[in-house]
Amino acid sequence: MMSRLARATEFVSKRSFRQLWLGFVILFFLGFVILPTLYVLTYAFTNWDLIQSEVLSNSEIMSQIWTAIANSFEIAAIVTVIDILFGLPMAWILVRKNFRGKQLIDTLIDMPLAVPTAALGFSAAIFWGITPTDLTNPLGLKIISSPFLLIILLHVVFSYPYMVRSLSAILEQIDQTFEVAGRTLGASPLTAARTITLPLFRAGLVTGIILCFARSLSETGGTVAALATISNTDFNTAPTLIDSLQSTPALAFTSIVLIILALVLLVIVAFVVKRVHIPIRKVWPRPERILSRNLGPKFKDVTSVLFLTFIVLIPSFFVFTFVFTSSPSTTTDWSTFGEALFNSFLIAGVVTIIDLALGVPLALYIAKGRSKRLPEALDILVNVPLIVPTVALGFSLKLFWVGGEPVSGPFAIFLVMLAHIAFTYPLMVRNVTGAVEEIDPTFEETARTLGAKPVQSFKRVLLPMIKASILAGAIMAFTRSLGETGATRAISTTVLTAPNYIVNLVKGVKDYYTAALACIILIILSYALMLLLRYITRRRKEAS
């Protein structure tokens, strides 16, 4: 037994085997993640005549597409600005302040991340929206009739945590001594924070903006559910339009435009935030001192907490009130929901395992190969599926594997798995790359000189150090897959996953009571997963 293990270790330590395995991992990444994601772009070259005749010359479809895309970008931009305005003070509170209940707020912020957006969309819509009369909802505010506003409010809910997390991650790394030095040199707290710490924020701001913008741009399930809940029929964002369009050329055209705009925007944001300096040198000592002293900081703290409570949390969990205030449905079909849950977990499980097996090696290669050309290029490519709206990704993937033909049954589930791998794979790679980069390579090098083969030094030295990040990546991938609607529906609207089941209940048969119950079950399950994630990451923090 021992000798077989030793022989296996010997075998996988061979340079030739390692190179072969690495080659396979890179090929998988390019062939199963990047290529299908961007494949739809080739449609413009091969079927331009179809696009020309069915889309460009059809002014009705064109105006529909442009309106939807404009809506999407306007919403994403407004949402991102709101996230920055309210996320920054919250990040500050979380990192720089100590108070009772900080742990609680820290946990609450992540909650919307765990909830599938389809459930969020329904929940937020019955909280804010003017709902149709057949939907009994006595506790709802019923103040929003504009779908545009409703979608903004909804997108803020699930993008806000990303902004807060990105900013606080950076803030934690920024040495407070800079600010303290500024204070001892006579700057008021606000001046010091604004002129010294804020400019160091750029990296976090780029990450935050890209995450929020991309999330808002690609969100499908929640948007469809919310729009259906307020019985909207004519308002569309780009993803909901793709969701409802039938003609392949129109779908391809919308996807292409969306992908290109998203990529261009990514480049612009990265470029602008890096190059353009926020005018921060100018100092207004007196007003800033006054703002720092009196009610200024209190106002900031109170607003942040109120925002978190009323804009983010209550709408997320409002659905819980619904089952108590509305009459039970008679047509609830639990076996279908059970099957949907089973499918969702099956898909998420398989996807996570594949992400683990093939994402970790790629992350190691990228993290250790800094300053070499191929790893650098892969590092940039890995971000692409994060930016591409998942509906467009799903459609592109379907076009790549089956030429856009309708699919059903187990094969559809298989395709959905491939699609989910494409957008969860980067999450895994990102997480692990970040963790490995933080670890001094000397540990592994020392292990090598102490006689460990590469596999042994990975297993015994590096793996224990990055285990928590790998797990975090796995749970992130799992929950993202569990909550995904857009990519799934782009493959097939009939694939029975839990979010899709909810969307179909709200949009199709209008069985709100069952939808609410399904939402609650999904929220509880997802939340249990997130608690697990927090438990693991907490333990990592304590261990380090």
Added chain:
Amino acid sequence: MPRISLQGVVKHYGGIKAADGLDLEVNNGEYLCLLGPTGAGKTTALRIICGLTRMDKGDVLFDGKSMVNLEPEDRKAVMLSQTYALFPQLTVAENILFGPNIREMPQEVKDRTLADMLDLVRLTHRPDALPRELSGGMQQRTALARALATGVDVLLLDEPLRALDARLRISLRHELRSLAKSLGITTIHVTHDQDEALVMADRIAVIREGRIVQVGTPAQIFDDPVSPFVANFVGQSNFFVGVVEEKREATLVRGEKGHVVLARPCEQGLGEKVVVGVKVGNTEVHKGGEGFFEGRVERILFEGRNIFLDVDVPELGRLSSKIPSWRLGRLAVGDLVKLNWSADKANVFAMPTHGLERELKVE
């Protein structure tokens, strides 16, 4: 334990030459200090010996056997980094047994090794501590024990004492050396600290810009440096540029401004331009009597046992001297003094082709 030889080792990083035809022989069981300024290629040399860095050209031999195609884990050469790289998730005992565990040694061998090592580095009372719970000195000793427990032939120490505070650093010098010597391990110790190298080494190899400049015993390196760079890097020196005028039992060198100094006999011919170098500690200062130069005391630095004097010599510039501190009361800033040295303490070097200033530059 092996004899190590590096032959014509070349390693470039982009445009930077980290090793530029490096030749070095380290004898069996020898404690060699690789001494050089920051960026001279010391760490690169170590990494090439243990196989963590692949060289562009050249050969590394252990007992005449080429190591080029051997992976780091097969060389039995352990590198101990500045930060010790103790595995943070493992206890002292687990760290020490890392190598034996990898090699799957029998349990009783592991038990014995652990007991021996803990005893050797005086950590018998802390086997279950995690690295972060230990003091700097204990961490250092744990790292050493871990290296020794693996059954190493070659110990490569990369500035092993750098992270320790000054007092501990000095007390650990002796300990580290005697441990390595008693086990007969061939050791290469990289440092930029000349005092450390002088105290610890059997031999010192001075490295600069990826080349070995001089190899010799500490006394040789200190007293008979081969170049102005070595003379200045290992114990600060005063330099005097001039032309050889007489060659008898001592060499007489005359400077541009007419000053005349005496130095050791040299190979350079009459009329050749040379550099005379004298350690500041061998440069004497007197208020009266004979001297090569006369100048005013510009600055006096009290260093405890010694005082460090800067003297401004008209037309020549600043020369320095290190004298015992009991003379502190007898000299004051502004005093007119004579500078002198005995001819056998002054080395004569050929004038460096790229100029003296470039030669002395440390980067």
